Amino acid sequence: RGNYAVALEHVGDALAKLKRFDEAIRYHRQRAGLAETIASDAPGDLSARHGLAMAYMKLGVVYKQRVDAQKDDNVELDATDLGKARDLFRQSLARFDALAAGEPGNTRFLHDLGVVLEKLGDVSALSGNDHDVLICYKRLIDIREEAAKHDPNDPQARKNLAIAYFGRGDAEKVLGDLPGRPTDERVRHWRGAIAWCQKAADAMEAMRRDRLPGSDDPEFDAELKEWISRCESSIKAADAGAAKLGARTPEK
DSSP states (O other), X not given: OHHHHHHHHHHHHXXXXXXXXXXXXXXXXXXXXXXXXXXXXXXXXXXXXXXXXXXXXXXXXXXXXXXXXXXXXXXXXXXXXXXXXXXXXXXXXXXXXXXXXXXXXXXXXXXXXXXXXXXXXXXXXXXXXXXXXXXXXXXXXXHHHHHHHXXXXXXXXXXXXXXXXXXXXXXXXXXHHOTTSOHHHHHHHHHHHHHHHHHHHHHHHHHHHTTOTTOOOHHHHHHHHHHHHHHHHHHHHHHHHHHHHHHHSOOO
């Protein structure tokens, strides 16, 4: 059953890359159903429980990928897909929380807990849920900072921390870019995005000073600069719009 589950996952991933999302969802749903059966047959098996948490997360990822495709095509985001992704990530999170609590020293469980927190935070940002973004990313960053503090010479732990900072910055940018929000709220989120992206850049620079592998990542550095530049441009446009509106407002 384990090999069949892996095959279902691989086929689902391949279909998602081709943007054949309905088919991808069907395969990942089968994968999740099989994982539920395996976990039910062996409730004390940590590997089976981990597999179920991963299966829920992977299914949620496909729904999120379909939303991302809608965003890239500049069409209205499907609230149903967002809701399904959010619910699946929450189911996955509950299981990873239980696994990490039962095995505090298991770095794999803790890492995967961080991954699903990031994904739930991203979906929350697309849904305009500031509160959940804050909670998810605070937990994620706490996990990544603790891992980097535990072993400062671990390049992957340090890189994961930089990525978590950028993830928070990206979520802030998404919140700022959402239409219909008051200008001051949007500017606040853009400023937050700049601060977190700069923190990610500083973390990468610290890795370079320590000569850690993985610190030379021009693509990541360029993405950070681009996000900062986009947010600065958005803030300037908002300030110009506010000044223009103020100039048109007659004095009383």
